[in-house]
Each structure stands twice: as C-alpha cells, then as structure tokens.
Amino acid sequence: MRIIRFLMGDSVPVLAAVLDDSRVYVLPQRDFLELVREADERGISPLAVVQEAIADAQPIPQRMEELPLLVPVEAPEVWACGVTYERSRDARNYEATGGKLDVTTFYDKVYEAKRPEIFFKSTAARTVGPNRELYLRSDSNWQIPEPELGLVLASDGRILGYTVGNDMSCRDIEGENPLYLPQAKVWRGSCSIGPAIRLAETVDDPYAFQITCRISRNGTKVVEGTASTGQLKRRYDDLVAYLLRDNQIFDGTVLLTGTCIVPPDEFTLADGDRIEIEISGIGVLVNPVKSQAVKSVTV
Structure with a gap:
C-alpha cells in the first residue's frame, strides 16, 4: 500500500492510496500526517484506516503516473x-x-x-x-x-x-x-x-x-x-x-x-x-x- 498526494481540479491537494494492482483511491484525510494522527487516536494502524476508507469506494480512472504528483509528505x-x-x-x-x-x-x-x-x-x-x-x-x-x-x-x-x-x-x-x-x-x-x-x-x-x-x-x-x-x-x-x-x-x-x-x-x-x-x-x-x-x- 502506497500513499501519494496530487493536485485535483483547481490545484487542490488530495491524499490518495495506491494499491499493488495500481488502482488509485482518493482518501478523506488532507495529508499523510492527518492519516497517521487518526490511526494513533483510534489505536489502529494507518493501513487499517486506509482499508476502511476505500472499502466501498471506487478508484479514479488515472494511474499514479498520470497524476500531477506532489511531495507525498511535507517533511518539516x-x-x-x-x-x-x-x-x-x-x-x-x-x-x-x-x-x-x-x-x-x-x-x-x-x-x-x-x-x-x-x-x-x-x-x-x-x-x-x-x-x-x-x-x-x-x-x-x-x-x-x-x-x-x-x-x-x-x-x-x-x-x-x-x-x-x-x-x-x-x-x-x-x-x-x-x-x-x-x-x-x-x-x-x-x-x-x-x-x-x-x-x-x-x-x-x-x-x-x-x-x-x-x-x-x-x-x-x-x-x-x-x-x-x-x-x-x-x-x-x-x-x-x-x-x-x-x-x-x-x-x-x-x-x-x-x-x-x-x-x-x-x-x-x-x-x-x-x-x-x-x-x-x-x-x-x-x-x-x-x-x-x-x-x-x-x-
């Protein structure tokens, strides 16, 4: 499981998960650290948070390589x-x-x-x-x-x-x-x-x-x-x-x-x-x- 950030629409940063079969799912969290904080607060793993978020979602049509990618985390x-x-x-x-x-x-x-x-x-x-x-x-x-x-x-x-x-x-x-x-x-x-x-x-x-x-x-x-x-x-x-x-x-x-x-x-x-x-x-x-x-x- 990979996590990416990319620009969607009018230059809005979006967090997404990329499965091993290359399907890309948009996540509700704004960035990677928000995903980690949610996992810590709930006492579960980041992977579990992602799996829950995409369980009933549909992938977007683009592959990761086709997206306007950003740094995956804004490392301080x-x-x-x-x-x-x-x-x-x-x-x-x-x-x-x-x-x-x-x-x-x-x-x-x-x-x-x-x-x-x-x-x-x-x-x-x-x-x-x-x-x-x-x-x-x-x-x-x-x-x-x-x-x-x-x-x-x-x-x-x-x-x-x-x-x-x-x-x-x-x-x-x-x-x-x-x-x-x-x-x-x-x-x-x-x-x-x-x-x-x-x-x-x-x-x-x-x-x-x-x-x-x-x-x-x-x-x-x-x-x-x-x-x-x-x-x-x-x-x-x-x-x-x-x-x-x-x-x-x-x-x-x-x-x-x-x-x-x-x-x-x-x-x-x-x-x-x-x-x-x-x-x-x-x-x-x-x-x-x-x-x-x-x-x-x-x-």
Missing part, C-alpha cells in the same frame, strides 16, 4: 546519512585524496565507527517533489545525484513508511574540505522526495529494496546503476536512534539513509539532464536538472 525537516555503504566510502575517499584509494581517511573511520554520519539536508520549503526541477550549484563543477531510501518518521522515531530521496551532492566542494559539507549538500533545489510513501507495515523486508538510478542527457541514457538496501552497513533503527539522541524531530521528518550508487568519477550533471530514481515497491522519482543564474557577489 529532511536529514541524511553519509558513508553508510562501501561504495559511498570509496567515492568519498576518491574525492578527498585525488584518487589515492590506498590512503586511509576519516571516511574510513566513520564507515567503521559506531556513530554514523548524520547531517541536516533540507526543509519543507526547500524540498521538491516528482517532476519538479532540481538545480545545479553555480560554484561547483562536479555534481551528482545520490539515490537513497528515505525513512518517514514520527516524532518518537517510529518508521511510518519508506520513500525515495535524491540527496544532490557537490563532489568537488566536499572533496576540497570536509568542513564544506553543508555547502556541498544544501542549496536551492538540492533535495527531492517522492513519488509515494510505502506504509511500513506493508513491507516484509526493508533491507530487500532494489534501487536503480538512471540519468539521461538529450534523450540518451548516460548513467545507470543498481543496488540493494541489503548492502547497507547499518540498521535503520540505529540511524534513527542517533538522529533522536539529544535532538527533537517532528512528525513527518524524513531521514535519507545513504547511497550505494555513485556515477563514474568523470561524470557530472549538466543542464537539461533527467534523473530517475526507482525503488521497488515505492515508485520512480523523476526530476529534470537545471542550471541557475549566478548572482554577482561583492566582497
């Missing part, structure tokens, strides 16, 4: 984890050492450490949904998408569902100095989530998600990679526990769990590229890439 905050996969560690080492992979770095240390790397990524106002433009940072020459599984969390750390996330990254800025991480990760149009939330209770094994990333340029596929969340070094509950440690989070917070798909080292995104990130059982998050005008700065 998006956080992200780094170096949680071996491939990510190797890529970070390449950036930091100029390709000297036999040199031990702090990325090796954090990969093996008990404490994970967790950083702030985005807010609701900065996060875009499916088919919305992601922007290239104007002062970077080496930029890539980072396809990641996102955990949709309650304020107490419960995993409510799973979504697809794109943690855009500037490899040259982070590689120049790790203290530049916020600038390598956070800028206008650097984060997207969607197209749906897979309810956690409908997932048998969250470490069996298959992730695929495709990048197209001028209609031609130039990058494709696949991975599995089974390659994740850490457990989701461990990542969530560290996010909550001496920290307050809010209902609907999304935690991106790291990437295992990194394009070839010679690749960088360009204006007009199209990024597709697919996670089995959730859907395909599609975003076009745009350059943004450079604003003159007086120093």
Whole structure:
C-alpha cells in the first residue's frame, strides 16, 4: 500500500492510496500526517484506516503516473546519512585524496565507527517533489545525484513508511574540505522526495529494496546503476536512534539513509539532464536538472 498526494481540479491537494494492482483511491484525510494522527487516536494502524476508507469506494480512472504528483509528505525537516555503504566510502575517499584509494581517511573511520554520519539536508520549503526541477550549484563543477531510501518518521522515531530521496551532492566542494559539507549538500533545489510513501507495515523486508538510478542527457541514457538496501552497513533503527539522541524531530521528518550508487568519477550533471530514481515497491522519482543564474557577489 502506497500513499501519494496530487493536485485535483483547481490545484487542490488530495491524499490518495495506491494499491499493488495500481488502482488509485482518493482518501478523506488532507495529508499523510492527518492519516497517521487518526490511526494513533483510534489505536489502529494507518493501513487499517486506509482499508476502511476505500472499502466501498471506487478508484479514479488515472494511474499514479498520470497524476500531477506532489511531495507525498511535507517533511518539516529532511536529514541524511553519509558513508553508510562501501561504495559511498570509496567515492568519498576518491574525492578527498585525488584518487589515492590506498590512503586511509576519516571516511574510513566513520564507515567503521559506531556513530554514523548524520547531517541536516533540507526543509519543507526547500524540498521538491516528482517532476519538479532540481538545480545545479553555480560554484561547483562536479555534481551528482545520490539515490537513497528515505525513512518517514514520527516524532518518537517510529518508521511510518519508506520513500525515495535524491540527496544532490557537490563532489568537488566536499572533496576540497570536509568542513564544506553543508555547502556541498544544501542549496536551492538540492533535495527531492517522492513519488509515494510505502506504509511500513506493508513491507516484509526493508533491507530487500532494489534501487536503480538512471540519468539521461538529450534523450540518451548516460548513467545507470543498481543496488540493494541489503548492502547497507547499518540498521535503520540505529540511524534513527542517533538522529533522536539529544535532538527533537517532528512528525513527518524524513531521514535519507545513504547511497550505494555513485556515477563514474568523470561524470557530472549538466543542464537539461533527467534523473530517475526507482525503488521497488515505492515508485520512480523523476526530476529534470537545471542550471541557475549566478548572482554577482561583492566582497
């Protein structure tokens, strides 16, 4: 069971459920968090609330892919984890050492450490949904998408569902100095989530998600990679526990769990590229890439 948001009629946001046979049912709740609150107040699961709501309803004629989709949840905050996969560690080492992979770095240390790397990524106002433009940072020459599984969390750390996330990254800025991480990760149009939330209770094994990333340029596929969340070094509950440690989070917070798909080292995104990130059982998050005008700065 997946939950989506889309615009109906005169740009009215609507919540809907998508069944595994692709039928789409409009729900009475205004958003995902209202659905969760109702389930908590009634002492039942979000899935039970949805099943009750659609029991006597008729599906709409459109498929999910035909709808003007929005972010499935307006996440008050998006956080992200780094170096949680071996491939990510190797890529970070390449950036930091100029390709000297036999040199031990702090990325090796954090990969093996008990404490994970967790950083702030985005807010609701900065996060875009499916088919919305992601922007290239104007002062970077080496930029890539980072396809990641996102955990949709309650304020107490419960995993409510799973979504697809794109943690855009500037490899040259982070590689120049790790203290530049916020600038390598956070800028206008650097984060997207969607197209749906897979309810956690409908997932048998969250470490069996298959992730695929495709990048197209001028209609031609130039990058494709696949991975599995089974390659994740850490457990989701461990990542969530560290996010909550001496920290307050809010209902609907999304935690991106790291990437295992990194394009070839010679690749960088360009204006007009199209990024597709697919996670089995959730859907395909599609975003076009745009350059943004450079604003003159007086120093």
